[in-house]
Amino acid sequence: MASPRSNARLVRFAIFALVLIFCGYVLTKGSSFEASTANVAKTNTAPAQAIPKNDAGAAGAAGAAGAAGAGSVQKSSGSAAVGGAPAAAAPAAPAVEAQNDASNPNLANKIKATFVTLVRNSDKNNILSSIRHVEDRFNKNYHYDWVFLNDEEFTDEFKNAISAVVSGKTKFGLIPKEHWSYPEWIDKEKAALAREQMVQKKVIYGGSESYRHMCRFESGFFYRHPLMQEYEYYWRVEPDVKIFCDIDYDIFKWMKDNDKWYGWTISLPEYKETIPTLWETTKKFMDENPQYIAKDNNLAWISDDNGKTYNGCHFWSNFEIAKLDLWRGEAYTKYFDYLDKAGGFFYERWGDAPVHSIGASLFIPKDKLHFFTDVGYWHVPFHNCPVDEETRFKKKCVCEPKDDFTWRGYSCTPKYFTLHGLKRPKGWENFTG
Numbered sequence: 001m002a003s004p005r006s007n008a009r010l011v012r013f014a015i016f017a018l019v020l021i022f023c024g025y026v027l028t029k030g031s032s033f034e035a036s037t038a039n040v041a042k043t044n045t046a047p048a049q050a051i052p053k054n055d056a057g058a059a060g061a062a063g064a065a066g067a068a069g070a071g072s073v074q075k076s077s078g079s080a081a082v083g084g085a086p087a088a089a090a091p092a093a094p095a096v097e098a099q100n101d102a103s104n105p106n107l108a109n110k111i112k113a114t115f116v117t118l119v120r121n122s123d124k125n126n127i128l129s130s131i132r133h134v135e136d137r138f139n140k141n142y143h144y145d146w147v148f149l150n151d152e153e154f155t156d157e158f159k160n161a162i163s164a165v166v167s168g169k170t171k172f173g174l175i176p177k178e179h180w181s182y183p184e185w186i187d188k189e190k191a192a193l194a195r196e197q198m199v200q201k202k203v204i205y206g207g208s209e210s211y212r213h214m215c216r217f218e219s220g221f222f223y224r225h226p227l228m229q230e231y232e233y234y235w236r237v238e239p240d241v242k243i244f245c246d247i248d249y250d251i252f253k254w255m256k257d258n259d260k261w262y263g264w265t266i267s268l269p270e271y272k273e274t275i276p277t278l279w280e281t282t283k284k285f286m287d288e289n290p291q292y293i294a295k296d297n298n299l300a301w302i303s304d305d306n307g308k309t310y311n312g313c314h315f316w317s318n319f320e321i322a323k324l325d326l327w328r329g330e331a332y333t334k335y336f337d338y339l340d341k342a343g344g345f346f347y348e349r350w351g352d353a354p355v356h357s358i359g360a361s362l363f364i365p366k367d368k369l370h371f372f373t374d375v376g377y378w379h380v381p382f383h384n385c386p387v388d389e390e391t392r393f394k395k396k397c398v399c400e401p402k403d404d405f406t407w408r409g410y411s412c413t414p415k416y417f418t419l420h421g422l423k424r425p426k427g428w429e430n431f432t433g
């Protein structure tokens, strides 16, 4: 039988053993925690991950804004004509810091490009949603600037909310009155009667005056705004659009390197009732100014009878990645002025989509146009979703190929592929119906 003394020794030994086991457990926990930290650090050294996501770093970033980022963010808001987000609303400080990091090739090789959005204060949440798509799929890695334009002053609430989600500089501009009003040669009574008739014919936006100012502005003025002057390329973004795929390359730089002047994702025919005299006016312009028509242009895409009539095909301009020189050049400047004098923006309802598309199809060689097969885009009611699985997987697209509009009967894109000698993606024929 064991003595009480040796029992006590046993108890002490057991306690000691337990303490040892506990210490071992704590040490093991420690080392596995260290291992996972090391993993995170490793992942973060990849260029695409090195930049903190704007919202993820918002709390810390806001504190750093005053020191690091406010200078350049304020630069964009300094001009009186321009307006801008106050420094307090600049949670993009780490991004701005990273912009100065010449060792990051994404940022060091950037070109002079910007997003541009025409928008009302009341569309704040709708445009925030679009911005998140563009930031998450592309701009979080590049921090391109974003210009916002409005026919009314942007509110501080709008500017602050927007500046919190854009990873580049935000710039807010007021549209000059003469770019959003009736020119003196327009007969307002005639314009009002035309609107009434279009309402009766149930033409979409047929009765809207602001829609007409919008279409005229997007056709001939957005690129003349002072805030746009420093840029060479732009990407137009509208409220409530979606980007479905990762854009894992600098899409602006790609446009420039490949000498592309107009990039698009969806094409379709225009409602004829909105443009009764657009083609007649265009033909008169072409007859009077043959020197502006590019050799090897894209006329065959917009006309099925060698220019006699317009088939209505147009690039859907709510998505555009383009070179500003296309619109700033003499040919398009003269063309827009000609159309503007003819009055069809008000007496009919000429849209910026057909006007841009005709310009891009006539004044530059067709090899400067580019259809994006790898972006994935939605604006109500049409989808561009890459139909080939390889692209969808590689670019991590979140869309259904059965929704894709590209190969449907109403789309003008199949004709474009044929005319441009482009290879159709694998399986396109399964998505025509």
Ligand SMILES: Nc1nc2c(ncn2[C@@H]2O[C@H](COP(=O)(O)OP(=O)(O)O)[C@@H](O)[C@H]2O)c(=O)[nH]1
Residues within 6 Å of the ligand: 117, 118, 119, 120, 123, 149, 150, 151, 152, 210, 211, 214, 237, 238, 239, 318
């Ligand atoms: N500031 C401002 N923007 C407008 C106005 N009307 C339309 N827009 C913008 O112009 C673009 C086209 O308008 P939207 O309503 O999307 O037309 P839809 O795409 O043809 O149905 C979008 O970027 C809108 O935010 C307006 O009256 N004021």
Ligand SMILES: [Mg+2]
Residues within 6 Å of the ligand: 238, 239, 318, 379
């Ligand atoms: Mg829209």
